Amino acid sequence: MPELPDVEGFRRYLALHGAGRRIKDVEVLDAGVLRNVSGAELRRELRGCRFGEPCRHGKWLLTRTDGPWLAIHFGMTGSLHWSASAEDRHRHDRVVFVLDRGELRYRDLRKLRGLWLLHSEEGVQRLLANQGPDALSVSRVELSRRLSSRVRGLKSALMDQRLIAGLGNLLVDEMLWHAGLAPQRDTKSLGPADLGTLYREMRSVLRQSIPEGCVPSKPRWITGHRDADRRCPRCHQSLRRQTVAGRTTYWCSRCQH
């Protein structure tokens, strides 16, 4: 799932259930999701700490505590789940934070990414050193400058977290469809009008996705049509399905140029 809207949803979820809560215990059920720390160290470092307000950069969720920082990257299948009790745990719950009210679980089927523990704000900065500006806060001028700086495929550039942080496969297909731009266009071929439209549609898709906590299926969006009729919701032509930038891409060759 996780692209910017999903991770923003997890940030709000963590703010609701975790912020201000004390971590009574940490149960590492599968250390395969721990990236720079052992299960024993994570438990030792976080037990007794209190979660602070979480923040987000691109697809990274970060939270300080009154001890170390915790950073989460959800990969393709990570999620957070709070429960009032220790019942009903899921088999893909990999780490459980037992709180002074309920427990918060990091669930992840594929374990492609996971949890990092950082001992300082500098450690967090180092972790995010290669990330571009967040897609929600980047300015129109900055987006244009970054896209135009190199010759690249448009979809490849938008998915590159070093250029812009937070956009993934579904978001990019959706915003390109709204903007009427073909995914394999070259960034250097975009004029000022194209870049303006792209920026506007990126903001629009993000703004409408965040309250849903995902890229939603809407009547005039293509996301819901990938697995359904595979037709363009605007002109009803069959959507093209092809690999672009290494990812399965849907687009409309009549509406996107």
Add this chain to the structure above:
DNA sequence: CGTGTTGTTCAGTT
């Protein structure tokens, strides 16, 4: 058994 999956990284190639 083969295919596909909303992410990232790395080795190898153009």
Add this chain to the structure above:
DNA sequence: TAACTGAACAACAC
């Protein structure tokens, strides 16, 4: 150098 390609990671569902 820059950009691209495919594999790897891991665990399924169909």
